Every structure is written in structure tokens, then in C-alpha cells.
Amino acid sequence: xxxxxxxxxxLTFKLALxxxxxxxxxxxxxxxxxxxxRARLKPVLETIVSMPLVLPPSxxxxxxxxxxxxxxxxxxxIIQTFGVRLVFSFEGLVLGSVIFSLPFxxxxxxxxxxxxxxxxxxxxxxxxxxxxxxxxxVLLPNTKPSLITGVVLAFAHTIGEFGVVLMIGGNIPGVxxxxxxxxxxxxxxxxxxxxxxxxxxxxxxxxxxxxLVYIINRRFIKGS
Numbered sequence: 001x002x003x004x005x006x007x008x009x010x011l012t013f014k015l016a017l018x019x020x021x022x023x024x025x026x027x028x029x030x031x032x033x034x035x036x037x038r039a040r041l042k043p044v045l046e047t048i049v050s051m052p053l054v055l056p057p058s059x060x061x062x063x064x065x066x067x068x069x070x071x072x073x074x075x076x077x078i079i080q081t082f083g084v085r086l087v088f089s090f091e092g093l094v095l096g097s098v099i100f101s102l103p104f105x106x107x108x109x110x111x112x113x114x115x116x117x118x119x120x121x122x123x124x125x126x127x128x129x130x131x132x133x134x135x136x137x138v139l140l141p142n143t144k145p146s147l148i149t150g151v152v153l154a155f156a157h158t159i160g161e162f163g164v165v166l167m168i169g170g171n172i173p174g175v176x177x178x179x180x181x182x183x184x185x186x187x188x189x190x191x192x193x194x195x196x197x198x199x200x201x202x203x204x205x206x207x208x209x210x211x212l213v214y215i216i217n218r219r220f221i222k223g224s
Contacts (some may be wrong), residue, residue, distance in 0.1 A: 004173065012178040016158040018218070019097040020105075023154045027105035031150075032135055035113035050107070052100045061167025063188070064096050068103065068168070088170045092180070096164040102155040112146025113139060144210070145217045152213040156206050 034046055052060060068075040068086040079085055086092040116139060140147065160182040170174030171185055179198050186195035 005194075007174055007179055008179055008182045008198070009201065011090070011174070011176075012159055012180075015093050015097060015178060018094055019158045020151055020155045022094070022098050023105040024151060027102065027109055027150060027154075028140070028147075029103075030137075031106045031109035031113060032139070035110045035119050044096060050103045053065060056161025057100065057161070058167060060100060061096065061164040064092075064164070064168045068092065068095070072132050087168060088172060088176065090169070090175055093165055093169040093176055096168040098160060099160045100164045101154045101157045104157045105197060106151040108146045108150040108153065112143030115146075116142050127178060138191060148216055149213055152209055156209045160202060163174070 002092065007202070008081055030049065034049070037046075065087060066072060070076060070079060070085065084091055086095055099123060120138065120142070160180055162184065163204065164180060165176070166181055166184070169178075169181075171177050171181050177185070183195050183198045183202075186192070186198065
């Protein structure tokens with residue numbers, strides 16, 4: 001039983017770390033574009049990125065299940081071409097978590113970019129720095145609190161996600177059974193003691209993560 005408990009949390013943290021890393025790579029350029037673009041489609045793009053905040057997880061999970069299932073065109077193509085099955089697999093959990101946690105990474109970073117004085121951004125470009133160098137040498141160092149907030153929120157949200165994970169990953173011990181699924185599973189089996197262990201562990205982890213973010217951001221604000 002203890003081995004199952006630790007394996008479940010190992011999968012949970014593995015999923016959260018991989019998802020957060022992918023989201024950081026994706027989220028920074030997306031946030032940069034949304035912060036500085038003047039395109040007419042900006043509200044549409046912002047809406048698409050923000051949809052997971054209001055969309056029921058079961059809806060997103062259902063469409064992911066239909067889109068990437070073995071019987072679908074895209075799912076079958078991925079299986080035949082890359083040998084990767086995205087439904088009821090750990091890879092599928094990562095895909096679903098990346099999509100569902102995207103706004104938790106993008107929105108804080110976008111807000112951080114938008115708080116930077118436009119004159120600083122324009123000055124860097126005027127001095128001949130490319131947009132790439134401006135982003136990494138000027139803008140990102142001035143958005144550290146926003147970056148930390150985005151990383152932590154994405155990590156914490158992934159740890160606690162249930163609906164999308166259950167829909168696309170199922171409940172396979174050692175493969176897709178993460179902590180949020182384990183709580184549901186143990187409650188169904190009337191194992192309230194074990195369910196409490198999972199729930200209390202998630203509560204404590206989430207509390208400590210958010211507390212750390214507030215402490216770090218407070219230090220950045222005092223130091224600025």
C-alpha cells in the first residue's frame with residue numbers, strides 16, 4: 001500500500017514538472033506576443049488561451065479523448081507514425097495538462113510584460129537589439145515575480161487537476177493514476193483513511209507552494 005502511495009505521488013510530481021517545463025517554453029513566447037501585438041485578432045487569441053479557465057474539464061477532456069483516440073484520424077496517425085498512444089497513457093496526461101494549465105502560465109507572464117514601461121522595450125529595440133535578445137536580456141529579468149508566479153501556478157494546478165486527467169488518462173496504477181485520481185478512487189472504495197492521506201498531502205503541498213510564491217514575490221517587491 002505504501003509503495004502505491006509513493007508511486008502515485010511520484011507520477012503526480014513527474015507530470016507536474018514535465019508539464020511546467022513545457023508550459024514555460026510555450027508560455028513565454030505566447031505571453032510576449034499577446035503583450036505586444038497590435039493584431040486585431042488579439043482578443044480572439046486571448047480568449048482561446050483563457051478558455052480552460054472557464055471551460056468544464058470534462059468538456060476539454062472529452063474532445064481530447066475523441067481527437068486523439070486510436071480510432072480517430074489524428075490519433076491513428078500519431079500511433080502509426082510515432083508509435084505514441086495519447087489516450088490512457090502518461091503522454092496523454094502531459095498533453096491534457098499542458099492545454100488545461102496554459103492560461104496559468106501565460107496570463108501572469110503577459111501581465112508582467114505589460115507592466116514594463118514601453119520606453120524600456122522601445123529603447124532596447126532602438127539600440128539595435130533583436131527581439132530575441134530584448135526578450136531574454138531586458139524583459140524577462142524585469143518580470144521575475146511574474147515568471148515565478150506562472151511557474152508555481154502551473155505546477156500547483158497540474159498537481160490538483162482531476163477532470164481532464166481522468167478523461168484522457170483513465171485510472172491505470174503506475175501509469176496514469178495520479179494523486180487527484182487516487183483520492184476519488186479511494187473514496188469510491190470507502191477507504192476514507194487513505195483518501196485523507198492523499199488529500200491532506202495535496203493540501204499541504206499546495207499551501208507550501210503558494211506560500212513560497214508570496215514570500216518570494218514580497219522579497220522582489222521590497223528589493224525593487
